[in-house]
Amino acid sequence: MSLEDLREALSKIVDATDIFPRDYQKDGCVLEIRAEADKLEAVAEAAREADFFLECITGLDFTNGLQVIYHFNAFSNLSRVLVRVQLVRNQTLSTISSIYDAAIWYEREVFDLFGIHFDNHPDLRRILLPEDADFHPLLKDFGKVHAFRSTEEIYDEPDA
Amino acid sequence: MAEKELAPGPRVRLAVLEEVLNLCRANSLWPMTFGLACCAIEMMAAGASRFDLDRFGAGVFRPSPRQSDLMIVAGTIAKKMAPTIVTLWEQMPAPKWCIAMGNCAISGGPFEYDGQYAIVPGADLIVPVDVYVPGCPPRPEALIQGFLALEDKITKGEKRNVLRRFKRSIVKNR
Amino acid sequence: MTNQMLEPITEQTYYLNMGPQHPSTHGVLRLFLKLDGEYIVEADPIIGYGHRGHEKMAESHLYEQFLPNSSRMDYLSGLLFNHGYVAAVEKMVGIEVPPRAEYIRVICAELNRISSHLLWFGTYVMDLGGFTPFLYCFDDRENILDILDHVSGSRLTYSYCRFGGVAKDIDDEFISATRQFIQRLRSRWDDYHNLVTKNVIFIHRAKDVGVINRELALRFGCTGPILRGAGVAYDIRKAEPYSVYPEMDFEIPTGTAGDALDRYMVRLQEMEQSLRIIEQALDRLPDGPIKAAVPHKVRPPKGDYYFAVESARGALGFYIVSDGTSYPYRLKARVPSYGNLQVLTDVLPGTLVADTISILGSIDIVVPEVDR
Numbered sequence: 001m002s003l004e005d006l007r008e009a010l011s012k013i014v015d016a017t018d019i020f021p022r023d024y025q026k027d028g029c030v031l032e033i034r035a036e037a038d039k040l041e042a043v044a045e046a047a048r049e050a051d052f053f054l055e056c057i058t059g060l061d062f063t064n065g066l067q068v069i070y071h072f073n074a075f076s077n078l079s080r081v082l083v084r085v086q087l088v089r090n091q092t093l094s095t096i097s098s099i100y101d102a103a104i105w106y107e108r109e110v111f112d113l114f115g116i117h118f119d120n121h122p123d124l125r126r127i128l129l130p131e132d133a134d135f136h137p138l139l140k141d142f143g144k145v146h147a148f149r150s151t152e153e154i155y156d157e158p159d160a
Numbered sequence: 161m162a163e164k165e166l167a168p169g170p171r172v173r174l175a176v177l178e179e180v181l182n183l184c185r186a187n188s189l190w191p192m193t194f195g196l197a198c199c200a201i202e203m204m205a206a207g208a209s210r211f212d213l214d215r216f217g218a219g220v221f222r223p224s225p226r227q228s229d230l231m232i233v234a235g236t237i238a239k240k241m242a243p244t245i246v247t248l249w250e251q252m253p254a255p256k257w258c259i260a261m262g263n264c265a266i267s268g269g270p271f272e273y274d275g276q277y278a279i280v281p282g283a284d285l286i287v288p289v290d291v292y293v294p295g296c297p298p299r300p301e302a303l304i305q306g307f308l309a310l311e312d313k314i315t316k317g318e319k320r321n322v323l324r325r326f327k328r329s330i331v332k333n334r
Numbered sequence: 335m336t337n338q339m340l341e342p343i344t345e346q347t348y349y350l351n352m353g354p355q356h357p358s359t360h361g362v363l364r365l366f367l368k369l370d371g372e373y374i375v376e377a378d379p380i381i382g383y384g385h386r387g388h389e390k391m392a393e394s395h396l397y398e399q400f401l402p403n404s405s406r407m408d409y410l411s412g413l414l415f416n417h418g419y420v421a422a423v424e425k426m427v428g429i430e431v432p433p434r435a436e437y438i439r440v441i442c443a444e445l446n447r448i449s450s451h452l453l454w455f456g457t458y459v460m461d462l463g464g465f466t467p468f469l470y471c472f473d474d475r476e477n478i479l480d481i482l483d484h485v486s487g488s489r490l491t492y493s494y495c496r497f498g499g500v501a502k503d504i505d506d507e508f509i510s511a512t513r514q515f516i517q518r519l520r521s522r523w524d525d526y527h528n529l530v531t532k533n534v535i536f537i538h539r540a541k542d543v544g545v546i547n548r549e550l551a552l553r554f555g556c557t558g559p560i561l562r563g564a565g566v567a568y569d570i571r572k573a574e575p576y577s578v579y580p581e582m583d584f585e586i587p588t589g590t591a592g593d594a595l596d597r598y599m600v601r602l603q604e605m606e607q608s609l610r611i612i613e614q615a616l617d618r619l620p621d622g623p624i625k626a627a628v629p630h631k632v633r634p635p636k637g638d639y640y641f642a643v644e645s646a647r648g649a650l651g652f653y654i655v656s657d658g659t660s661y662p663y664r665l666k667a668r669v670p671s672y673g674n675l676q677v678l679t680d681v682l683p684g685t686l687v688a689d690t691i692s693i694l695g696s697i698d699i700v701v702p703e704v705d706r
Contacts, residue, residue: 024574026425028640028651053552056668058653071640071653071668075552075561075568080640102555105676113389128382128705129278130240137277137390138664144275144394146661154636154657193357197384197702198409198491200361201453205479208472223357238705241362241383244354270402271386275394278387297490 003030003079006050013042022082029071029082037085037093040070044096047072052081054096057106059114061140063150066116068093086151092117113138179315185229185255186311188217192228192252196235199262199297203234206300216307225251230310232303233283236264236271242280249287257314259306260289263296270296346370352690354383360457361701365678365690374690377682379675384705392665397423397632398497400665405491407667408703410453411646412492413439413446413482415667420495421576422641422652426634427497434622435499436578441512441615442482442494444608448519449478450646451601458598458695459530462539467530474519481511497632499625509616516609526602540594544681544693547592554680555673558648559600560697564592570644581618582611594696601698631660647671647698667706671699 010019010033018034035043047054055071070083087093095118097103107118108127115136118124126133140148195203207213207221214220222228225248237245249258260283263269268281283289290313293306353364362383368376388407392400404419405412417439424431431439456471479489485504486494494501530536546556548564561568567586571579587603589596634656642651648670655664674697682690 026639027637028425028642051552053555055555055649056651056653056666058664058666060655060664069638069653071651075566075573077573080574080642082640100555101553101680102673102676104679105672126382128385130382135277137387138393140393143277143390144273145390146394147657147659147663149657149663154638154655154663192355194355196362197386198406201409201490204457205472205476209469210473210476221357223355235702236384236386238362238383238385240385241354244383248355270406271391273391273394275390276387277390278385299489 002050002076003074003081006046006052006081007031009046009050010043013039013046024078024080029080030078031080032082032084034084034086037087037091040083040085041094041096041099043083044070044099047081048099050074052079054100054102054106055080057103057110059110059116059138061114061138061148062154063148065089065151066091066114067151068110068116070096087116092119094119095121097121112136115139182315186314189230189257189307189310190220190222190228191218191230191232192225192248193221193223194231194233194248196233196237196241197264199234199265202297202300203232203261203303206303211300211304213304213307216304216311218307225249226253228252229256230259231256231287232259232261233265233287233289234261236269237280237283237286238278239280242286245283246286257290257310258283258287259291259293259303259310260284261293261303261306262298263294265289266292266294347375350687357461360694360699363675363699363701363704365694367682367687367690369687372686372688374682374685374687377678377690379678381675381701381704384702386702386706388667388706389665392662394661396660397634397662400662401493401496402491404667405493406702407669407706408645408647408650408671408700409491410450410700411446412490413442413494414643414645415650416492416495417443417577418641418643418645418650419652420497421643422639422654423497423632423634425641426637426639426654426656427628427632429498429626429628429632431499432623432626433578433620435624435626437615437619438500438504438624439495440578440582441504441612441619442485442500444611444615445478445482445512446492447646448605448608449475449482451605452478454601454646454695454698455526455530455598458698459536461691461695462536464530464533464536467526470522470525470529474522477511477515477518481508481515484508484511496625498628499623501625503624509619512612512616516613519605519609523602523606531599531602537595539689539692540598540696542591543594543689544685544696545591545593546677546681550677550680551592554677556648556677558645558670558674559597559604560592560648560674560677562586562600563589563597565590570642570649574642576641576643578615579611582614584608584611594692597696597698633658633660642668645670647700647703648674669703669706671701671704675699675704 020032052072055073058069060067068085072081112126265283272281354362364380366378404415452471452475456468460468569586584607636658638655651668653666657663
């Protein structure tokens with residue numbers, strides 16, 4: 001099971017234009033995939049088949065929507081893969097906790113800090129903030145931030 | 161003794177016996193294990209082999225609040241944790257004292273800024289604090305100085321030596 | 335008329351709260367346990383009692399202003415977190431770190447790793463009931479803290495690494511103290527093994543307790559000594575080499591069964607490997623500057639970056655999204671204890687409450703790191 005197997009499996013799921021090789025020395029990942037929200041479970045299945053583990057799930061808040069970032073990695077050298085899912089506000093995402101148990105807590109954290117709902121999550125409740133909190137702190141319109149930008153300002157597209 | 165000016169205390173004044181009792185209480189303070197964050201490690205180091213707290217009578221860290229008479233709030237107080245701290249404080253039987261150890265317990269420390277949503281900036285907002293030990297984290301020697309300052313406060317009340325610059329003396333300047 | 339009897343109670347279970355104030359939970363962790371007598375049916379770790387909002391703080395602070403935060407996340411391996419954060423920003427900006435600074439960073443990082451493992455060792459055995467090794471370990475640990483205090487000014491939460499190098503140079507006193515410490519710690523291994531490893535009570539409480547195999551570790555994303563105890567030789571220092579680790583000769587100790595005893599042995603052997611790395615680094619220490627010239631406020635180019643280091647608990651990652659200004663747009667710390675703690679939901683059911691203490695101790699978490 002290797003990175004090549006994963007790349008091949010992924011090319012069957014998403015368009016070839018959405019798979020970008022990246023320079024590990026520069027940004028720490030070897031591959032980046034842009035996936036639509038409905039293709040996410042297939043991508044996670046492919047990663048699981050290729051013996052990758054889920055390293056991290058993060059959220060990002062932009063003026064033109066939210067993004068959820070998944071990092072997958074394998075127990076071998078230099079194999080970090082980044083999966084980027086672009087969402088509009090109030091869009092829900094399906095959970096991958098049936099494939100990776102690690103996602104249970106990571107998705108709870110993204111829900112807690114960003115307010116993104118995950119469909120079919122077994123236990124979606126707040127994890128870091130008190131249960132009765134009514135705000136999502138890492139959204140850019142809460143508290144004090146330096147900047148609130150759109151994706152075009154940060155990511156110069158196209159990247160291939 | 162000019163102790164009537166103090167805030168509410170026991171109705172029965174026992175003069176010399178009370179001083180003896182205060183001496184006993186001061187020299188065997190039993191802290192509760194209450195480390196919240198980084199300062200907990202320095203508290204453990206103060207109780208460990210090099211900076212032995214046991215020689216001050218305070219080495220027995222009790223896990224249960226019912227058996228302890230000193231609560232050392234060591235670390236940042238998150239808003240989720242604050243009700244627990246108040247519950248534990250109320251479960252401790254009197255006489256009880258509180259040391260706020262570290263900058264976070266005194267005033268929020270390095271985490272207090274005007275967009276902070278998650279912490280309570282200071283232990284004295286929720287429990288009455290007797291001694292403040294600043295530092296981030298304070299060295300174990302600083303915590304020991306805080307203990308000695310608390311012992312002074314218990315035995316001498318308002319006449320205590322605030323800066324503890326001089327040697328501690330039991331029979332002096334009554 | 336039927337004689338309505340009360341329904342017999344079939345539910346034998348009850349709920350017990352372990353924490354958030356508990357002597358053995360190593361911080362403010364709350365374990366919500368559903369118990370059947372002494373056996374655990376369900377375990378739910380509840381975290382968040384130490385949440386301080388580091389990631390939100392990063393969005394309104396300069397990159398330099400976040401440096402003290404980095405070592406307060408996991409205060410036991412503060413220098414390793416420092417190193418990870420500083421190296422992540424240096425990679426973004428493209429700063430070349432002088433070799434002397436890299437060697438100093440590695441020496442201090444490995445000293446920090448040893449002090450973290452020593453504290454884990456002392457508290458783990460103390461949780462199981464043996465109080466004496468705790469005092470031995472803290473004695474050894476004080477030596478390391480003296481050395482690091484001499485060079486960085488702080489015993490626990492260091493901000494010693496700076497963008498481009500380190501803050502202050504090391505002198506001969508540091509080098510001789512470190513060499514003496516290496517000899518002293520090597521002479522202690524026999525003491526520790528005789529006191530603890532060969533102790534039949536300890537073996538009964540740690541052998542075959544809390545088995546985490548490779549499959550479980552992969553599903554939960556566990557890294558660090560848990561993964562190595564399960565037999566997988568995955569260490570970021572070898573898999574994604576950074577700093578001067580490629581020039582160092584060290585091994586990755588692994589276990590076989592993945593139980594608490596294996597994790598314990600892995601950590602003890604890791605301490606010995608760290609001593610080897612420190613010796614090699616001291617022998618090869620070059621002369622030169624200790625800090626490169628960097629602008630007053632760093633401004634990384636736009637984009638997102640991930641940088642991973644091996645902290646004392648596992649694979650630590652900093653994921654930084656930059657918008658071209660001197661304030662991060664988003665900073666996410668992927669902490670090893672987050673995945674490591676979650677494995678408890680699968681490992682605890684079926685065990686005794688007393689085994690919970692042993693399993694929790696052998697996983698070695700630091701709760702403020704989980705809560706950030």
